[in-house]
Amino acid sequence: MSGERIRDAIAKVLRRIAPDVSLDDVGPEDNLQETLEIDSFDYLNLLIGLNEELGISVPESDYAKVATLGGLTRYFTARLEEA
């Protein structure tokens, strides 16, 4: 799956969780939570939504790897290639 499709999945889930925020405001290495002003509940819901969309569950020990948009995209790309 391409990075673009993963980004689309992230945008789709985010629209559900925080309809007023946009990924257009986020640079690849910006911290997602800080930039989008979403709280820890929103962030967990983002990961749950991506789990439902892409079938990949992010363990808590990997949270540091998925803190940015770029990190999240790279992480899911790698995990999907492994699958």
Place this chain on the structure above:
Amino acid sequence: MGEFRMPSLGANMEAGTLLLWKVAPGDRVTRGQVIAEVATDKGDIEVEVFEDGVVDRILVDPGADVPVGTPLAIIRSEGAPAAKPVEAKKAPSPPPTPAEARPREAAAPPAAREAERQRRVSPLARKLAAEMGVDLSTLTGTGPGGAIQKEDVERAAAEKAAKPAPSDFHARMRRAIAASMARANREIPHYYLEAKIDMSRALAWLEERNREAPIQERILPVVLLVKAVARALKDVPELNGFWLDDRHQPQEKIHVGFAVSLRGGGLVAPAIHDTDAKSLQELMVHIGDLIQRARAGRLRSSEMADATITVTNLGDLGVETVYGVINPPQVALVGFGRIAERPWAENGLLGVRPVLTATLSADHRATDGRRGAQLLDALRRHLQEPESL
């Protein structure tokens, strides 16, 4: 025969606008059922009825702005004779916005309501609509036979988000917060206490617990904090309650108000009813639901009115320490900053631990520093035994 009145949803609320009725005369109602929606300075609120019975009369029409305490409807006991009809209080013309723009669910005749119930909606679309605050009756389905699908709900939610908020809503909310906080600072002699809490055990326990659980059942650290506050209030009940009628009124029930920041500014602190009786998993689900409903303007009147203490957590934003302003008539607020690694000396050894700064803002009319210190100590103690939370 009981009167269903415009509720007071905060110390500074003077009036509210009735938005819609969810019942009609003759409908049976049960205690806790949402039967109306009202607009307040802190958003749209679903109002529950506090007795079983039958709706006898509607006294106030949607759109009317009425003072707190105004009878809105008459609820009679089942089997009691109906009262003579009287004309409902009419809305002023033109009625206030945004109430006018909302769908009038209860205004629809019974046949229309039945049609609404029978509308073809996929289960996923219905679930999404509930989560996103989308009114299904406003949608046109694009699925087979006109069924409403997930995509229809998502499109409506996106359009709703794109619309500019009512121009004066945030200004009204800021005024409501200003009034409440100015009163708190003017009338409440605050004292502040702070404690550093070693979170090693709590986080290690949580990590282990979450490792075993599917992602949908993970618990966030703030849930432990809320439960630990509830447990600490069992130990030190003086901090759980109100200052009303010039006297301290501790409350037996523990309803922690959880501060939720709203997108676009402002905040509300709805009550988590019986916080101490809920499991961590129940609290996780409940708080997630409260946050969603707070942001969608679907909180209930009891949630807005019943909190016996407030918890505010600004740790997500990197804040170290929170010195909060008490939400009157409550007598205390507990604040949490972020959990950060810090040097920690214990038994003569220096190490690095995840450390939380917990603060207490308390009303000196109701309690003294000693009680406050006992609460923070109880909080620390409960967080050292996460398995018993």
